[in-house]
Amino acid sequence: MPLATLDIALRGATVALLLVLAASLFRGFGTVLAGRLAAAFALGSVAHAVSYSIGSISQVTIAHAPLIALSTGNVVVFWLFTRALFDETFRLRAWHGLVWAAVAAFSFANCLWIAPAHGGSVRLSIVAVNLIALGFIILAVAQTIASWSSDLVERRRGVRVFIVGAAALYGGLNAILQILWSGGGSEAANTVNSVALAAVVAAISFAMMRVDGAELFPAAPEAQTEPVGADAGADQKLVDALMRLMADERIYRHENISIGTLATKLKIPEYRLRRLINQRLGYRNFNVFLNAHRIAEAKAALADPSQAEVPVITIAMDAGFQSLGPFNRAFKATTGVTPSEYRKLKASAT
Template sequence: MPLESLDLALRAAAIALLAMLAVSLWRDLGRQLVGRLAIALALGSAAHAATFNIGGTAAPSLAFAPMIALATADIVVLWLFCRALFDDGFAPRWPHALIWLGVFGFSLTSCLVLGPAGHARLVIVANNLLALGFVGVTLAQTIRSWSADLVEGRRRVRVFVVIAAMAYGGVNALLQIASAGSGPSELANVVNAAMFLAVVGAVVLMLLRVGAGELFAPEPAQAVAPEVAAPRAADRRLVDALMRLMADERIYRHENVTIGMLATRLSIPEYRLRRLINGELGYRNFNTFLNNHRIEEAKAALADPAQAEVPVITIAMDAGFQSLGPFNRAFKTVTGVTPTEYRRLRLSTA
């Protein structure tokens, strides 16, 4: 089979898988933020499969320019998708949309203005430098929040995101930059298409094995901590010991509390403690588990008339928060009101 035909076949297979994935996600998760972002990521990835050209020298056509811009801006969608997938409390804001529009507009302008003006190499380099930047940000946030994740299936997905982002996203961008202006390479395009198809196929298999429900089920916003399910007999002792650390020793007050620290105190492996907090207590994130205990203490202090003159920041720091901003955000997420409003409401009815 000629290399050009093989390249087209690999691209077509990847686009078909992405289309199937988008339809499946729309059917099952179209109403969830992370599901909609996954669909957008799949569509942008399809645009990338249709438009990448290693070593291309010609300016993109008018018809292809919007698709190239969509493919470039898809790296922003990847960043937002990973934020939504790995951070249950993530909520998109208008600056996120502006960032996507900025990248899309920059890429589109580059294709329509710089490309026809004889600066095709500059267009390729600029677009792929943008991609490299967002790959780096995505990797950083994925690795930074890894230790607090309690969902085993989602932790395995982090491994995949890191490998795929480095092995394909980074390598593809560097290859595009290094080959820009050197002339189209059929072999390079075939290798790139094969790598891309492998990543897409791995995503589909991963969702079949891990289960989209486990990965994409967000932690519901609620006014109280998750209800503690009755633990199995084998885990009851560990649950009791963990709750004693929380209630009696108030270990959540300590600075830089980690799941490894708690596991050491309980003399069990980290994976077992993650499974216990996630499966038996209903938390998907370790920081949420700690913060709910901190907020319960803060709520009691704010409702205490004897502490009416104690500054809110003092109460926050005593409960284990390191600064006022994260405390205010976490408190409002759990209670629906700010700490000051909560204190005023409770003291007015005391």
């Protein structure tokens, strides 16, 4: 089979699989931010599968340019997807949309005007676009590394990392190939790229079919399981010891507190502490567990008339938050009002 025919066949199969995956994600998890972003990422990957061409410097048509722009903008969607996947408090903001629009617009303009207007700089234009893609892939990987340990649901952690890792590996290699071979198109390179893309999409689809959706997306609270007998007594003692660390030592105030630190203090394996917080206390994310204690302390301080003149940022920092922005977002997500509004409501009630 000629390479060109194999390339087209692989692209067609990949597009069909991505469309099915996007439809399934939207139908099953359209109410969950991570699910919607996953579906959007799958659709953006369709644009990539249709439009990519390793090393090509030919003139881009007006019909082709929007597909390339959507493909380039998809790296922003991938970054946002990883944020929503590993941070259940993450919310989309207007500036996220502006970042996506800016990247897509630059790619579109680059295809139709910037590169053609600078014939000798076509390679530079290709490099610029793919460096942007690499930048967002690096951000997505960094987000995954930073947030992975906070996920308390053991069975979904590996699947999530596999999905993000596989997508990032393909995206990174594709961007590097585009940079290295810009100006030197290769039919073999396109076919190899098609094989890699089809394999990654098939592997991700297979992985997602083998797990329950709740293991990937925070659609509902994890069902708690009650241990019995000696295990129940041992777990309760550990829960009591953990809550003493929270209430007496206020360990949640400590900078860079990690689940490993708590496990060391309790003298138990980290995996057991994850399971304890998840199954006995009902938390799916370690940072959410910490923030619950921080916000409880902040609420008490904001309601205290003797601290009426204490700045909100001081209360936030005392409770363990590192800056005002995350504190405001976490506080409003928990209470429905801002810290200042909460203080006013408590003051008017007395």
